[in-house]
Amino acid sequence: MTPIFAVVGHPNKGKSSIVATLARDDSVAISAESGTTRENQHLDVRVGDSHYMLVDTPGFQRPTRVLNWLQEHATTAEKRQQAVQQFVSNKDCKQQFPDEVELLTPIIDGAAILYVVDGSRPYGPEYEAEMEILRWTGQASMALINPIENQDHIQSWQQALGQYFKVVRVFNAMQVDIDKQHSVLEAFSIIKQEWHTAITKLIDAYQKVRTEQRNESVQLLVELLTTLCTYQVSQKVLDKNQAQALQTALESQFFTDMKMIESSAHDSLKKIYRYHNLKSELYDLPLDKDLFNTEKWIVWGLNRKQLTVAASMAGAAAGAAIDLGLAGSSLMLGAVGGGVIAGGSAWFGANRIAEFKVKGLPVGGFEARQGPIKNRNFPYVVLGRYLFLENALRNRTHARRDSIQISEGDLKDRIAQLSSSQQGELHRSFERLRHQKSAEDLSAVLEPLLGQ
Amino acid sequence: MNITNSHRILSQISFSLGFVGFIVGFLVGYGILVGDAQGRVNLLFLLMLFAFLPVVGLILSLAFIVLGGRKGLAGWILELPLLPQRLSAEIVKLEISGNRKTWLFYQTQLLTLSFAAGGLLVYLLLLIGSDISFVWRSTLLEAPDLLPALNVLALPWSFWSDAQPSLDLLLQTQDFRSGAQATDAPLLGLWWKYILAAQCTYNLLPRTVMLFISRHRYLQALRVKQRATELGTEPAKPGHSLDPDPVLAPVVYSVTSPYILLDWANSPDFCHQHLAKVLGSPSHILPIEPLPLPAGIEESFQSATTLVLVKSWEPPLGELRDYLTSLTDPSQKFILPLDWGETGVKPIKDIHLQEWRRFCSTLDGWQLLQLEDSP
Numbered sequence: 144m145t146p147i148f149a150v151v152g153h154p155n156k157g158k159s160s161i162v163a164t165l166a167r168d169d170s171v172a173i174s175a176e177s178g179t180t181r182e183n184q185h186l187d188v189r190v191g192d193s194h195y196m197l198v199d200t201p202g203f204q205r206p207t208r209v210l211n212w213l214q215e216h217a218t219t220a221e222k223r224q225q226a227v228q229q230f231v232s233n234k235d236c237k238q239q240f241p242d243e244v245e246l247l248t249p250i251i252d253g254a255a256i257l258y259v260v261d262g263s264r265p266y267g268p269e270y271e272a273e274m275e276i277l278r279w280t281g282q283a284s285m286a287l288i289n290p291i292e293n294q295d296h297i298q299s300w301q302q303a304l305g306q307y308f309k310v311v312r313v314f315n316a317m318q319v320d321i322d323k324q325h326s327v328l329e330a331f332s333i334i335k336q337e338w339h340t341a342i343t344k345l346i347d348a349y350q351k352v353r354t355e356q357r358n359e360s361v362q363l364l365v366e367l368l369t370t371l372c373t374y375q376v377s378q379k380v381l382d383k384n385q386a387q388a389l390q391t392a393l394e395s396q397f398f399t400d401m402k403m404i405e406s407s408a409h410d411s412l413k414k415i416y417r418y419h420n421l422k423s424e425l426y427d428l429p430l431d432k433d434l435f436n437t438e439k440w441i442v443w444g445l446n447r448k449q450l451t452v453a454a455s456m457a458g459a460a461a462g463a464a465i466d467l468g469l470a471g472s473s474l475m476l477g478a479v480g481g482g483v484i485a486g487g488s489a490w491f492g493a494n495r496i497a498e499f500k501v502k503g504l505p506v507g508g509f510e511a512r513q514g515p516i517k518n519r520n521f522p523y524v525v526l527g528r529y530l531f532l533e534n535a536l537r538n539r540t541h542a543r544r545d546s547i548q549i550s551e552g553d554l555k556d557r558i559a560q561l562s563s564s565q566q567g568e569l570h571r572s573f574e575r576l577r578h579q580k581s582a583e584d585l586s587a588v589l590e591p592l593l594g595q
Numbered sequence: 596m597n598i599t600n601s602h603r604i605l606s607q608i609s610f611s612l613g614f615v616g617f618i619v620g621f622l623v624g625y626g627i628l629v630g631d632a633q634g635r636v637n638l639l640f641l642l643m644l645f646a647f648l649p650v651v652g653l654i655l656s657l658a659f660i661v662l663g664g665r666k667g668l669a670g671w672i673l674e675l676p677l678l679p680q681r682l683s684a685e686i687v688k689l690e691i692s693g694n695r696k697t698w699l700f701y702q703t704q705l706l707t708l709s710f711a712a713g714g715l716l717v718y719l720l721l722l723i724g725s726d727i728s729f730v731w732r733s734t735l736l737e738a739p740d741l742l743p744a745l746n747v748l749a750l751p752w753s754f755w756s757d758a759q760p761s762l763d764l765l766l767q768t769q770d771f772r773s774g775a776q777a778t779d780a781p782l783l784g785l786w787w788k789y790i791l792a793a794q795c796t797y798n799l800l801p802r803t804v805m806l807f808i809s810r811h812r813y814l815q816a817l818r819v820k821q822r823a824t825e826l827g828t829e830p831a832k833p834g835h836s837l838d839p840d841p842v843l844a845p846v847v848y849s850v851t852s853p854y855i856l857l858d859w860a861n862s863p864d865f866c867h868q869h870l871a872k873v874l875g876s877p878s879h880i881l882p883i884e885p886l887p888l889p890a891g892i893e894e895s896f897q898s899a900t901t902l903v904l905v906k907s908w909e910p911p912l913g914e915l916r917d918y919l920t921s922l923t924d925p926s927q928k929f930i931l932p933l934d935w936g937e938t939g940v941k942p943i944k945d946i947h948l949q950e951w952r953r954f955c956s957t958l959d960g961w962q963l964l965q966l967e968d969s970p
Contacts, residue, residue: 155910155950176841176950204913242913264908267861464622581695 146331146338146345147196149183149249151277152259153270154202157289160316160542161259162186162199165324169541170419171199183245191348193341195328198254200246206272209243212236213279223279227251247280255331255338256284258308263292266299274307283335285327287314309334316542325349357593359415364529365585367408371401371525372576375514379440386437386511393513394435401428401516405525409532409549416536422546423532428525431518439497440510447493451486458485515579522573526592527551534594557592565591605698609705616706620713628721630728635770635783638731641790645714646748649798652707656805659700694816701809708802715794722787729786730770738765749789751796758788844955846948848967850929853878854900859915862904866933869940870904873966877902900927902964907932907947911954919958929964930955940966 148165150158159180163171166188172180184199203209209230217226230236230244231251237244250256256277260270277284286308288300297313304311310330314323325346332342376397380386405428413421440446445453462481489496497507531552539547558566565588572582582588627644630636721727731741745760752758768783856870856877867880878899901922905915922928932951934941943965955963 153909154912176953202910202912205917206912207914208917261908264906267906267909269909460619460622464626466626 147254149198149254163542164540193348201242203273204242210272224281262288262290262297285310377512386509389511397513454489455482455486527554613709616709617713620710624714624717635728645794646797704806711798728783752792758792842956843952860906907934907943931964
């Protein structure tokens with residue numbers, strides 16, 4: 144059985160905010176203008192293999208008149224629920240009270256009630272009619288006090304709501320933590336026994352999703368760090384002058400690309416936490432200005448040093464074959480000699496090789512290159528910014544619409560909380576990345592830095 | 596760098612590794628098979644190279660699969676400072692997708708298969724182009740000691756009788772450097788089938804299977820990553836459409852006396868006092884129940900200004916609209932949204948004012964009033 148919750152209340156008291164927070168989806172429209180929700184918005188909230196429905200309803204518009212109508216049609220308590228059913232299906236009522244018919248329909252169909260009020264404003268008797276109507280539906284219900292501006296009037300609301308609802312909770316849609324969100328669902332597993340299994344499964348699924356989000360965040364961080372630390376742009380040209388002329392263009396491309404790579408990773412992180420519309424602001428990465436160099440390349444993209452190593456290995460292998468042919472009686476002189484001769488020839492003859500031409504084209508030339516980054520602190524800056532964003536996303540609700548100003552945050556404190564061996568692993572991994580080498584198990588090294 | 600370019604670079608690395616493996620296999624095979632000055636090759640060394648080492652390598656590979664894999668032989672080779680930076684950066688990027696180990700395992704299989712192919716080719720070439728004499732030498736082992744081990748090795752190709760070892764053949768091909776040597780030259784070449792079968796069974800065939808398995812695992816990991824990427828790019832849901840340029844009623848700051856105050860908000864006394872101070876005292880103050888209209892008041896509306904006091908923070912409901920539109924008689928009609936706290940009147944929030952101005956613009960004959968000297 145799929146749990147369904149209808150979020151109801153006065154217009155503009157944070158119903159849509161509560162829906163966005165519970166659904167963990169910032170694409171739910173929230174407006175400061177009242178009456179923007181004119182029809183029920185059904186949200187199928189999928190959590191792993193489980194799901195439940197949230198219905199964002201229009202606000203009450205004419206509760207006093209509706210209650211009058213209901214009272215005229217039900218004189219005794221046992222007829223109240225039936226009267227609400229009549230009201231919902233009555234043609235005249237649909238014309239006169241379209242908002243109330245719309246919001247009561249899912250409730251009559253079996254949805255539980257989440258009644259939302261603003262705890263920052265005083266309680267008023269004008270709310271009693273709508274609370275009474277909801278009581279007449281006979282459905283499982285809970286009141287949520289959403290303190291939109293402050294908490295000044297929570298107590299008076301609790302006293303009033305307690306007379307109409309079995310469960311009353313303070314639920315700040317902008318700040319509520321994950322445990323409190325789960326507690327709302329858990330309460331319904333008690334109030335509405337037939338949903339107990341489904342809600343228990345949902346809460347388990349939420350925990351699983353949370354773990355998956357964390358793992359995906361770590362993986363994305365590994366991706367970001369390795370990409371940024373190894374990124375470079377290069378172009379091969381015929382001579383050194385041509386290579387140097389490319390400096391400005393390559394620098395510009397490099398800086399733009401680095402910025403785009405980081406922003407793109409941050410956007411992916413937002414999607415992991417189901418933020419589709421969240422904006423964030425980021426100051427420029429501290430990139431070194433002296434990352435440009437022109438390097439002579441020889442053949443097949445190998446530089447002088449690489450060519451020498453390759454030639455030495457090939458020479459040594461050929462010499463070793465001769466040694467084997469002589470059943471070791473050459474005392475490995477073939478391997479040693481072959482390596483030295485071939486390596487020496489490559490080192491000293493590199494320039495001549497570069498000048499060789501095949502069909503009129505030189506096999507050698509120059510490579511203009513920008514990057515990769517050399518700054519020792521660079522991976523820490525990237526890490527700090529990513530962790531700041533990840534922490535903000537994890538502790539934020541989907542009802543908020545303000546942007547995030549990303550900074551390096553509390554990276555030092557987080558690193559200080561690691562054990563000395565973990566800190567050592569982190570520093571070694573970053574050094575390897577800085578030297579364009581892969582860092583083994585970087586995920587495991589970074590994982591402890593993410594909060595729980 | 597796009598996927599096609601990355602794929603091309605990784606293919607180049609694979610080809611290079613395959614080439615290196617093949618050449619090394621060829622050279623090492625040649626080095627062993629060329630034998631001594633008389634062209635004699637130690638059978639036990641050959642078995643070491645073509646059967647024992649491949650089996651050990653295979654066991655290590657299988658262990659890596661079970662244990663989750665390490666970087667393997669290809670990983671060690673690629674760590675050498677030999678690759679151009681753009682190629683090594685591409686390998687580092689494999690870590691990003693979590694496919695680095697799978698790819699390196701695949702490359703290790705490619706490398707060892709190429710090595711096996713190189714060794715096999717040189718073996719076949721030498722069989723055709725020279726007379727290899729297979730002999731065996733041992734200080735400790737005798738032919739009867741060796742035969743059971745060779746028989747076990749030959750079990751997989753037991754259907755091939757010509758490639759089976761025999762005690763007679765072992766006795767005939769035992770070599771002693773001190774002089775007592777095997778002399779029956781045609782017998783010395785008979786081991787070639789055994790060695791070929793050993794190479795194919797323990798080296799070529801398992802490495803081919805391992806190559807296919809590792810390639811399958813790598814491609815599967817790529818597909819999973821691709822699928823995850825596709826799933827992660829779900830489009831955002833469209834929001835509600837709001838009027839980007841709503842009509843707002845103008846705000847007025849004074850009313851003509853006398854006026855009737857309809858207190859829709861059930862406001863406290865200090866609000867009334869504040870109104871009296873700013874606008875003058877009302878002729879009537881009526882706490883309104885939503886409907887019906889208070890009896891006996893309608894006559895007064897015809898000549899008086901009507902002022903409806905509402906809570907600024909509560910959005911205008913349909914009930915209020917119904918009530919206001921039912922008041923057709925008064926000559927001047929004002930809505931006054933007011934905000935107050937525990938002790939006094941407060942300035943109205945701009946967001947609330949905008950809400951009431953929007954509402955007022957939809958009503959005929961109603962104006963929105965604000966108090967000029969509100970705190």
